[in-house]
Amino acid sequence: MTMPPLVPPAGGLDADALARYSRQLLLGEIGVSGQRSLAAARVLVIGAGGLGAPVLLYLAAAGVGTIGVVDFDVVEKSNLHRQVVHRDADIGRPKVDSAADAVAALNPSVTVRTHHVRLDQDTVGDLLAGYDLVIDGSDNFATRYLVNDACVAVGKPLVWGSVLGFAAQVAVFWDAAPDGSGVQLRDVFPEPPPEGSVPSCAEAGVVGALCGQAGSVLAMEAIKLITGIGRPLLGRVLVIDALAGRWDQVEIRRGDPGPGSSAPVAVTPPVPTVSPIEVDLPVAGSIFLLDVRGPDEFAAERVTGSVNLPLPDLLAGDLDGVPDDRPILVICRSGRRAEVAAASLEARGYRDVRVLAGGLDSLAPA
Structure with a gap:
């Protein structure tokens, strides 16, 4: 079901904007009114990594007026194969700074707010207060649940994504959705998995092009919500299997106990673990x-x-x-x-x- 625009149209479009977004303005669903909504929108992107990078670029290209980016990390060489807002010369810089430079180079009319902070219970509420919509491209469960719970508390929509290996998931969570169809992350995954049961990207790896696929979907969902067009991924989890070239979706409802065997949306199976004891390896002492x-x-x-x-x-x-x-x-x-x-x-x-x-x-x- 189509939602009303999350952000009402405001202001006008100057000659530069009309030229820059001309192909987008030709779309009847967006038009001048939708472009004015995008220009008035304030979107907070959690993470300037594999998912956040394409999100930032496509939001800026689409003309979202104010983009906030939250990240506490610095750029490392191992980031560059998938985090396309950063360049080799950015290694060692805060990710929020190199991301802001990339956005400014693409579209100088966009206002970028950088938040080089570590998200926690003390910082998340104040950050969300200045934005209409949140996109979560973080890479750890603690942050995902923190952001979800904060969005639920203040009634803001959350566009959520996860990627690992060759698999990705994207969904829209909005507990206070105006049509009464609200769902949140905990309706799909009530609690974070046990620590160590799901590998990180540093352990299991991830292919960069998949981050681009999923990140583009995240940006599109944000554009749909801001302008009130199309059917958002609210109540659905999009599941991407890059190796099989397959895109599926899983329907979810408020209070669902989470996906079972008939709805396999987990990115990867848990990695087996060894009991936390020292193990002896029979090898020569010279090795x-x-x-x-x-x-x-x-x-x-x-x-x-x-x-x-x-x-x-x-x-x-x-x-x-x-x-x-x-x-x-x-x-x-x-x-x-x-x-x-x-x-x-x-x-x-x-x-x-x-x-x-x-x-x-x-x-x-x-």
């Missing part, structure tokens, strides 16, 4: 055991005698303590990060590098 997982993972369980060097640090060239005169066995949870680390070591001249096939999961008792 250097290099664990490239994160510090928290390493603290919870490790191979006896292994040394921790997180993959991002290794890829950045921090190889202090990694010998080049001994065979190296690289270890991670599933073997994926270890393969990347091994390739990087070989590219840097290390001659005898091996990978623990299947990672620590292969050592789990049957």
Whole structure:
């Protein structure tokens, strides 16, 4: 069902705007009135990462008047294959700053508000107060539920997305939807999954082009809500399977207990875990055991005698303590990060590098 425009038309369009958005103005559903709504809209984008990057560019290109971007991270080289608002020269800069520069270069008429803050219970309410609509492109469950609950509390619509590996999900959550069809994130997933049960992008990987697919959908949903056109993804979760070239949707209602076996919308199955005890690996003592997982993972369980060097640090060239005169066995949870680390070591001249096939999961008792 079509909603009324979230943002009433305001102001006029000057000659530059009429030329810039001419192809969009030709669409009867948008027209001059819809473009004036876009110009008056204030949209807050959570995250300037894989999803947030295409969202920011397409909102700016469409003429959304005020765009806020929230991110506490700085640009890293491993971001660049998918976070298309950042450039190689931006490495080390706050993401909000390089994102703002990209938006300004694309459309200088857009006002960009940067929020280089860490979202928490103390900051989220004040941030949301200045915006009409929120788009969540964050990459962790704590932030997703924090933003959802804050939007529910103040009655704001939330355009939500998630991406991992070759799978993505997009939905619109609006608990206070004017037609009474309101749903929120907790109607689909009542509680966050147990910590460690779903891998992060740093653990499982993600393909950049899929971020572009899902991010474009997020931007389109925001445009539809702002201008009151089309049928928003309210009460539906769009599920994208990039490898199969398949787009499906799952209907949801207020109070649904979450998807069951007939509605498989989980991005990936949980990764099996090993009990948090040290495991012994029968290898010769001359082999250097290099664990490239994160510090928290390493603290919870490790191979006896292994040394921790997180993959991002290794890829950045921090190889202090990694010998080049001994065979190296690289270890991670599933073997994926270890393969990347091994390739990087070989590219840097290390001659005898091996990978623990299947990672620590292969050592789990049957």
